[in-house]
Amino acid sequence: MDKPAGPTSHGVLVGIRRQVGRGVKVGHAGTLDPFATGLLIVAVGRATRLLQFLTGHDKTYVARVRLGATSVTGDPEGPITPTGLPLPSQQAIADAVAALPSQTEQRVPAFSAVKVDGEALYRRARRGDEVPVTTRSIAIRSATLHATDPDGNWFDLEVTCAKGTYIRQVAVDLGEALGCGGYCETLRRTAVAGMRVDDAVSPKDVPGHGAIDIRQALEPMAAFELAADAYAAIVHGRPIVDPGVGAGPIALIHDNQVSAIAETDGLGHLKPRVVLV
Numbered sequence: 001m002d003k004p005a006g007p008t009s010h011g012v013l014v015g016i017r018r019q020v021g022r023g024v025k026v027g028h029a030g031t032l033d034p035f036a037t038g039l040l041i042v043a044v045g046r047a048t049r050l051l052q053f054l055t056g057h058d059k060t061y062v063a064r065v066r067l068g069a070t071s072v073t074g075d076p077e078g079p080i081t082p083t084g085l086p087l088p089s090q091q092a093i094a095d096a097v098a099a100l101p102s103q104t105e106q107r108v109p110a111f112s113a114v115k116v117d118g119e120a121l122y123r124r125a126r127r128g129d130e131v132p133v134t135t136r137s138i139a140i141r142s143a144t145l146h147a148t149d150p151d152g153n154w155f156d157l158e159v160t161c162a163k164g165t166y167i168r169q170v171a172v173d174l175g176e177a178l179g180c181g182g183y184c185e186t187l188r189r190t191a192v193a194g195m196r197v198d199d200a201v202s203p204k205d206v207p208g209h210g211a212i213d214i215r216q217a218l219e220p221m222a223a224f225e226l227a228a229d230a231y232a233a234i235v236h237g238r239p240i241v242d243p244g245v246g247a248g249p250i251a252l253i254h255d256n257q258v259s260a261i262a263e264t265d266g267l268g269h270l271k272p273r274v275v276l277v
Helices: 009-020 045-053 090-098 121-127 167-177 228-235
Strands: 026-029 037-039 041-044 059-067 069-071 080-082 105-107 135-137 140-148 154-161 182-192 222-225 250-254 257-264 269-275
Touching (some): 009 026, 009 041, 026 045, 041 045, 045 269, 059 167, 090 140, 090 154, 090 167, 105 167, 154 182, 167 182
Parallel strands (some): 037 182, 069 182
Antiparallel strands (some): 059 154, 069 080, 250 257
8 A cells, every 4th residue: 555644554554454344464564654655565364474475575765865954863753953064066966876785784773663682772762861873784776866956955866775774864874974964854665576656555445446466465486386286285284395496485376376385494395384275
């Protein structure tokens, strides 16, 4: 679905639960901050068991970086403080964006759900406690500059990145690199693997619209068509002979439906990890 700005990702799920009925499981793959908009993948019923295989996909975002000011949270929720420092040239902005794919480590934002010593960092930050500086490995696949303000007040960029990359921290880092300060003013997730926000619907239009087949959601995953005897084994949790289609999670198909997700055991067999039928 296409998440609007304002609600949390959990808040969107609460609304979906009201629509699909009490007792039906609902979950999402990849949290969006309240100020952010865009693609939120929601699973209902047995499909929630597949979310673990969707959260690791690369994601694409479009962000507006506001320059000349800093934000405590790295986003428009602030507080926001103008720096009064000179704004960069168009060329300096282009060079900074072009250098992003070479970044392999990122400082974890103080206002994040990352836990240190068992406690989320944002809880410490909200109490006013000192937040330890931690870093994590990241992978930025590509970064493209889309538009810049002629006066250098902001610019828009598109980033495709691996799981665990904070785009608001990317904005903060760019502001520091440009010597004027910056934060993420707007953020929109446009794609996750083969799914795009252009095909999504608003939360109020769910259910009944926008649902996609499980096979489409698992498109980047290797797949194997099960014969009848192999299908009978898999649905009872038994391994089958490894057909050699890949080492990672494999979608097992029978009667044009995803029956299970399996992985190799290294001993010549596929073992079901999640059975859907």
